[in-house]
Amino acid sequence: xxxxxxxxxxxxxxxxxxxxxxxxxxxxxxxxxxxxxxxxxxxxxxxxxxxxxxxxxxxxxxxxxxxxxxxxxxxxxxxxxxxxxxxxxxxxxxxxxxxxxxxxxxxxxxxxxxxxxxxxxxxxxxxxxxxxxxxxxxxxxxxxxxxxxxxxxxxxxxxxxxxxxxxxxxxx
Numbered sequence: 001x002x003x004x005x006x007x008x009x010x011x012x013x014x015x016x017x018x019x020x021x022x023x024x025x026x027x028x029x030x031x032x033x034x035x036x037x038x039x040x041x042x043x044x045x046x047x048x049x050x051x052x053x054x055x056x057x058x059x060x061x062x063x064x065x066x067x068x069x070x071x072x073x074x075x076x077x078x079x080x081x082x083x084x085x086x087x088x089x090x091x092x093x094x095x096x097x098x099x100x101x102x103x104x105x106x107x108x109x110x111x112x113x114x115x116x117x118x119x120x121x122x123x124x125x126x127x128x129x130x131x132x133x134x135x136x137x138x139x140x141x142x143x144x145x146x147x148x149x150x151x152x153x154x155x156x157x158x159x160x161x162x163x164x165x166x167x168x169x170x171x172x
Contacts, residue, residue, distance in 0.1 A: 049066045102161055
């Protein structure tokens with residue numbers, strides 16, 4: 001999927017609107033174990049149902065709308081401790097966002113702070129324009145902070161980041 005997927009997915013309104021699932025090490029481990037099976041099941045079902053190709057959030061959400069396929073996907077994820085495929089998708093969303101923050105969150109915060117400082121200290125930017133730029137940067141920073149999963153979820157993902165890297169970075 002790659003980090004680009006994570007950044008693009010985070011910008012997707014459907015992705016951002018998915019409720020956070022409080023993550024634990026066990027839930028993250030269950031997700032990691034389930035992912036290859038769910039992906040294989042989706043590939044198997046693709047021939048039977050018209051669902052968009054890909055592994056992005058929109059494609060995964062489309063599977064939830066196909067009743068018979070969803071039933072088979074429910075069974076696949078229930079074997080790994082998830083109530084149903086929708087719960088698995090919410091978990092996927094939370095893990096993907098947490099993984100992106102674990103990988104890039106600190107750098108993003110630093111870049112935003114640096115950008116704000118540069119604008120504030122640039123004598124070539126008129127004051128009125130500075131205020132507008134700073135306001136936009138503050139809104140962007142607040143939006144990013146609003147998407148940040150809980151510290152417990154970040155810790156659960158960080159503890160398994162190497163295993164997740166195999167899923168997110170190697171499965172485009």
